[in-house]
Amino acid sequence: MYNCRAFEAEQEEITVANVRTAWATVMNKRTFIRFFGALIASPVISPLLAWASNNKLTNWAGNLQYSTDRLYSANSLEQVRSYVRKQSQLKVLGTRHCFNNIADSTHNFLSLKSMDDVVALDPRAHTVTVSAGMTYGQLSPYLHAKGFALHNLASLPHISVAGACSTATHGSGEKNGNLATAVSAVEIVTAAGDVVKLSRQGDGETFRGAVVGLGALGVITKITLDLQPTFVMRQYVYENLPLAEVKDHFDVIESKAYSISLFTNWQNQRISEVWIKSRDEEGQAFDATPEFFGAKRATRNLHPIAELSAENCTEQMGVPGPWFERLPHFRMGFTPSAGKELQSEYFVPRQHAVEAILAVERLRDQVSPLLMISEIRTIAADKLWLSPCYEQPCVTIHFTWKQDWPSVRKLLPVIERELAPFEARPHWGKLFTTPPAVLKSTYKKFPDFIQLSKQYDPQGKFRNEFLNTNVFGS
Ligand SMILES: Cc1cc2nc3c(=O)[nH]c(=O)nc-3n(C[C@H](O)[C@H](O)[C@H](O)COP(=O)(O)OP(=O)(O)OC[C@H]3O[C@@H](n4cnc5c(N)ncnc54)[C@H](O)[C@@H]3O)c2cc1C
Numbered sequence: 001m002y003n004c005r006a007f008e009a010e011q012e013e014i015t016v017a018n019v020r021t022a023w024a025t026v027m028n029k030r031t032f033i034r035f036f037g038a039l040i041a042s043p044v045i046s047p048l049l050a051w052a053s054n055n056k057l058t059n060w061a062g063n064l065q066y067s068t069d070r071l072y073s074a075n076s077l078e079q080v081r082s083y084v085r086k087q088s089q090l091k092v093l094g095t096r097h098c099f100n101n102i103a104d105s106t107h108n109f110l111s112l113k114s115m116d117d118v119v120a121l122d123p124r125a126h127t128v129t130v131s132a133g134m135t136y137g138q139l140s141p142y143l144h145a146k147g148f149a150l151h152n153l154a155s156l157p158h159i160s161v162a163g164a165c166s167t168a169t170h171g172s173g174e175k176n177g178n179l180a181t182a183v184s185a186v187e188i189v190t191a192a193g194d195v196v197k198l199s200r201q202g203d204g205e206t207f208r209g210a211v212v213g214l215g216a217l218g219v220i221t222k223i224t225l226d227l228q229p230t231f232v233m234r235q236y237v238y239e240n241l242p243l244a245e246v247k248d249h250f251d252v253i254e255s256k257a258y259s260i261s262l263f264t265n266w267q268n269q270r271i272s273e274v275w276i277k278s279r280d281e282e283g284q285a286f287d288a289t290p291e292f293f294g295a296k297r298a299t300r301n302l303h304p305i306a307e308l309s310a311e312n313c314t315e316q317m318g319v320p321g322p323w324f325e326r327l328p329h330f331r332m333g334f335t336p337s338a339g340k341e342l343q344s345e346y347f348v349p350r351q352h353a354v355e356a357i358l359a360v361e362r363l364r365d366q367v368s369p370l371l372m373i374s375e376i377r378t379i380a381a382d383k384l385w386l387s388p389c390y391e392q393p394c395v396t397i398h399f400t401w402k403q404d405w406p407s408v409r410k411l412l413p414v415i416e417r418e419l420a421p422f423e424a425r426p427h428w429g430k431l432f433t434t435p436p437a438v439l440k441s442t443y444k445k446f447p448d449f450i451q452l453s454k455q456y457d458p459q460g461k462f463r464n465e466f467l468n469t470n471v472f473g474s
Helices: 029-041 077-086 136-145 161-166 200-210 243-254 350-361 364-370 405-422 436-441 446-456 465-470
Strands: 014-016 019-021 071-073 091-093 109-111 118-122 127-131 183-189 195-199 219-226 232-242 259-264 270-279 295-297 342-349 371-379 394-401
Touching: 077 109, 077 183, 077 219, 118 136, 127 136, 127 183, 136 161, 161 219, 183 200, 195 200, 200 446, 232 243, 243 259, 243 270, 243 350, 342 350, 342 405, 350 364, 350 371, 350 394, 350 405, 364 371, 364 405, 394 405, 436 465
Parallel strands: 071 109, 091 109
Antiparallel strands: 014 019, 118 127, 127 219, 183 195, 183 219, 232 270, 232 295, 259 270, 259 371, 342 394, 371 394
16 A cells, blocks of 8 residues: 555665755765766755665665656756756655655656755744755754754654644653644645735735645745754653553653653653753743653663664763753654654644553554554643644654564554544655544645645646545545
8 A cells, every 4th residue: 555665775874964864875986976966966956866776765764765766856946847847746855854655756756856945044033944855854964053942853853844734743741742833834846836925914824724735735845943042951851651651640640840751662651751852941841750650760861762772872871961962862863763664643632641651551462562652742722633633742752673664554444443432643755544534534734735735736746646545546
């Protein structure tokens, strides 16, 4: 269903502008350099991968080989417009961090990777406008240096702002909306090559429909994000939180700090690690007592999977640091793993959090053999049509799987069946088997979104198998 052709690619990390990237998942060093050489040299949009016939284009995890390697790179709004006008079918490729085929195309890919500049920082309005190829890892240190911060980040900073917001990517914190809730304006190139500008202030419902757009409305070329003054955070990790405490005190536990993540392998009736991210401002600082609901404060930095080295993880042990070096779990300077994993995640309305967690725990004997680690997070409600948190705060139950798709694929319907009574919604960018009709029934604004898509893309230029199946299918 998800076109997850197994693909074993040689992994090789390369440092570009101080950022170790995983692009080399699909390219060896030589072809990578040729790729970037082509990018820089190209005066106009150029077909970059036609020559790289031995190097197949895959997603970051390598579980999905994309259906074409016709990848074009645009350097300007005009190039985007001209390319879109010429093509009958295309998808924008962000940083390729989705695990399913939401970004896939059988025809053409457009990359905005080289459009990664800060367009405007408005200190009075507390906003920044960036070109859509920008990643959070590039943007965050810039903002901090200028005295600003974003409200939240995902578990890793390597992802593009446009791709992340398009799929309602989130961090944790019961008062924090997903990353797309920081978007206050977008510039989109529609299927006709027209430029549409939408803002939270000026375009109400249309704007709220477009922000989590699943890549269906057009090419996002610029995004404006809300900022706040930069802030200092500390991260603490606690080990072995009894599941009974979660059952009895989930709401209190989640209210204890700005962002809380619970990691578990579902064994031994316990949460193996509690990651607490606390802001230093008065009234917000977490009181890091040696015990937290029966869990013990860790005495060294930990990886979410305790057996693995914490080298790639953000600083813990209460060491103060800037927001962008504490909110993600993984540091910008490293790729978090070799990519040999799969991910699934389900959003459950917050009021069912404990029941849903216990429902998954009952599946532990089926889940654990395929699992690397699970993470439980909370997210505030929002007003974005296709956000899984539309008008409801959520708890998310995430699974990092071993890369065994045939077995995971059999297990997902079992998990989905257990979570169905809570109207669980899968993460748009991760692996799921929820039938399209069920998926649609959980989103009140689906019909409006389809209307909006047809307005911007009447012929389905930006559609692909994922969208045809999950959004536009009957
Ligand atoms: C190791 C790892 C950790 C992760 N952690 C988290 C996490 O903490 N929280 C979470 O919620 N998710 C997480 N994810 C999931 C993932 O980050 C998101 O789903 C996100 O979409 C990835 O962004 P991308 O740019 O790589 O998207 P891609 O896979 O490149 O694209 C995703 C979608 O966005 C569209 N798109 C991208 N750019 C544009 C554009 N300019 N205009 C129009 N459409 C566009 C694409 O067409 C596609 O439909 C994680 C993934 C990985 C691999």
